[in-house]
Amino acid sequence: MPPSLRSLRIWNCEKLLRNPSLTSFDMISHLSIGDLRDDAIKSFPNKGFALLPPSLTSLILWGMSSLHTLECTGLLHLTSLQQLELIDCPRLENMEGERLPASLIKLEIYECPLLEERCRMKHPQIWPKISHIKGIQVDDKWI
Template identity: 75%
Template sequence: MLDCTGLLHLTSLQKLIIERCPLLENMVGERLPVSLIKLTIESCPLLEKQCRRKHPQIWPKISHIRHIKVDNRWI
């Protein structure tokens, strides 16, 4: 589980890459920082699946990000 709570303090964070986390399935916290423009998730099969399905536990935390790339595909 990824704890996003601390990331909210990174107010100028624009790009985030999450990769090679095969057991990562969920994110804890309200959402990722509003400053994020691009989120890339690679080689995280469980989290990728949740994002592609716009799972209600994940999607509200990332839906504000303009460019989301999951497993080399834009969603």
């Protein structure tokens, strides 16, 4: 890959996410991962996935139909991450780990009805993991 690559979109390619060389893209600041329809992907990131590049400032996860849990601990090394978008993950309802990275300033959640409801209710299993984020937008409404 070119060393100047700053943005990468991975679409319907689970094998690439399992490739450890993904971490070698140390200059990428924007990463979009989506349309992973594999029923085996219940949590993200999980042990089978490569470590995400720590240079990320923006991460978009979309179209993950079987995703159930966002693993906060697997994202903590992303110390530059400022924006996280979760889009069209209809089964996503849980967040595991202590909390999302402290560097996050914006969290956007769209078409993830189970997680959206838990965020709006400030559910005790979810709210401590996201309450430090200044801007939380759930289905076009700021909370």
